[in-house]
Amino acid sequence: MTSDPAAPDDRLTFWSFVDYAVAKAGAELPSVDAEAMRLVLTLHRVTSMVVYDLESSAHRPNGWSWPGFRVLFVLWLAGEMEAKTAAELSGLSRASVSALLKTLEKDGLVARRRGEHDGRSVLISLTPAGRAAITRGFSAHNARESAWAADLTPDERATLVALLRKLMDGSASADAKRRM
Amino acid sequence: MTSDPAAPDDRLTFWSFVDYAVAKAGAELPSVDAEAMRLVLTLHRVTSMVVYDLESSAHRPNGWSWPGFRVLFVLWLAGEMEAKTAAELSGLSRASVSALLKTLEKDGLVARRRGEHDGRSVLISLTPAGRAAITRGFSAHNARESAWAADLTPDERATLVALLRKLMDGSASADAKRRM
DNA sequence: ACCGAATGGTCAAAGCATTGATTACTTGAG
DNA sequence: CTCAAGTAATCAATGCTTTGACCATTCGGT
Numbered sequence: 001m002t003s004d005p006a007a008p009d010d011r012l013t014f015w016s017f018v019d020y021a022v023a024k025a026g027a028e029l030p031s032v033d034a035e036a037m038r039l040v041l042t043l044h045r046v047t048s049m050v051v052y053d054l055e056s057s058a059h060r061p062n063g064w065s066w067p068g069f070r071v072l073f074v075l076w077l078a079g080e081m082e083a084k085t086a087a088e089l090s091g092l093s094r095a096s097v098s099a100l101l102k103t104l105e106k107d108g109l110v111a112r113r114r115g116e117h118d119g120r121s122v123l124i125s126l127t128p129a130g131r132a133a134i135t136r137g138f139s140a141h142n143a144r145e146s147a148w149a150a151d152l153t154p155d156e157r158a159t160l161v162a163l164l165r166k167l168m169d170g171s172a173s174a175d176a177k178r179r180m
Numbered sequence: 181m182t183s184d185p186a187a188p189d190d191r192l193t194f195w196s197f198v199d200y201a202v203a204k205a206g207a208e209l210p211s212v213d214a215e216a217m218r219l220v221l222t223l224h225r226v227t228s229m230v231v232y233d234l235e236s237s238a239h240r241p242n243g244w245s246w247p248g249f250r251v252l253f254v255l256w257l258a259g260e261m262e263a264k265t266a267a268e269l270s271g272l273s274r275a276s277v278s279a280l281l282k283t284l285e286k287d288g289l290v291a292r293r294r295g296e297h298d299g300r301s302v303l304i305s306l307t308p309a310g311r312a313a314i315t316r317g318f319s320a321h322n323a324r325e326s327a328w329a330a331d332l333t334p335d336e337r338a339t340l341v342a343l344l345r346k347l348m349d350g351s352a353s354a355d356a357k358r359r360m
Numbered sequence: 361a362c363c364g365a366a367t368g369g370t371c372a373a374a375g376c377a378t379t380g381a382t383t384a385c386t387t388g389a390g
Numbered sequence: 391c392t393c394a395a396g397t398a399a400t401c402a403a404t405g406c407t408t409t410g411a412c413c414a415t416t417c418g419g420t
Binding site: 012013014015017020021024025028029031032033035036037038039040042043044045046047048049050051052053054056057073074076077078085088089091135138139142143144145146147148149150151152154156157159160161163164165166167168169170171172173175176177178179 | 325
Binding site for chain 2: 375376377378379384385386
């Protein structure tokens with residue numbers, strides 16, 4: 001009506017909303033860091049699209065969740081480890097891993113055993129069935145990853161990865177709240 | 181044991197695992213698209229760190245969830261809309277929005293009313309309390325966003341956003357499974 | 361050697377995600 | 391006009407995530 005940066009129009013979509021929001025928020029609150037907002041909004045939207053696609057095209061059809069896949073994935077690549085380590089590597093909380101292991105163990109994909117050196121710890125590892133499952137599952141997963149990555153040139157992929165790493169190596173990352 | 185690209189070493193962390201995983205998966209399965217794997221792994225890890233930080237430093241202390249914030253956010257910027265539109269703009273499923281609205285309405289932040297033109301639809305909008313809440317909450321949110329973005333130069337930020345947009349405009353995105 | 365502090369894992373409560381079914385209401389073809 | 395098909399919202403069931411509490415075990419300073 002008065003001074004909308006752009007009328008809502010009914011034309012807004014998941015993506016065009018980013019531009020609209022950056023302009024409108026700047027108009028509502030002059031102190032907004034608009035470019036930071038655009039960056040985080042875009043980052044989050046792209047990632048949730050990729051994750052949703054991978055989860056629904058590669059994981060759910062096989063009866064797994066993305067977090068379950070992550071646990072199997074780290075066990076597949078790094079071998080037997082403490083539950084604590086699996087949580088750290090997969091980016092989940094210890095409680096989530098503990099809950100997840102109940103399902104994975106019930107399905108016969110993962111084996112738990114008591115740690116020998118440290119009586120508190122639980123060592124987890126893939127069963128043969130788990131190894132077969134992750135091998136098949138990862139192929140489907142990687143095929144979709146490949147399709148996403150193919151839309152960028154090799155240089156662009158390298159640049160994107162470098163910028164993302166810079167983001168996580170920065171000071172904000174150092175101050176950030178982390179799991180645990 | 182035999183030909184590990186790098187021994188697990190106990191030195192693996194959330195981040196160093198990316199390099200390790202790319203090398204190891206390539207050794208296990210020759211057909212792997214390693215660069216695609218690195219891209220998706222990095223993208224997901226950065227995003228989950230940012231989201232976790234924003235959620236735990238800006239939202240949870242105020243008693244909200246990140247998804248609740250997203251709904252208030254789109255209502256704040258685009259005004260009253262159908263629940264269906266709020267789902268589309270916030271990137272949630274209609275069922276999730278419906279569930280979320282129960283909480284937001286109970287807390288007096290959002291008002292529901294029946295659509296006039298379409299008797300099936302529900303129109304949702306911010307209450308004055310909701311407007312006050314999102315204004316305060318967004319400031320805290322944007323302050324953290326700003327801290328993250330400050331680790332990149334303006335050029336780097338522009339490049340990063342451009343590459344992310346290219347990713348979502350690509351053909352993989354077009355083929356991707358989407359919500360609804 | 362001991363006892364307090366720290367650590368690893370699990371559980372409980374609460375919240376949000378998903379898919380699939382159900383209930384309204386609207387639309388459009390015949 | 392009518393009835394089938396489509397659409398909006400909600401509900402139900404299930405699963406994952408979070409925090410915070412708790413237990414068992416280990417570590418470390420005195």
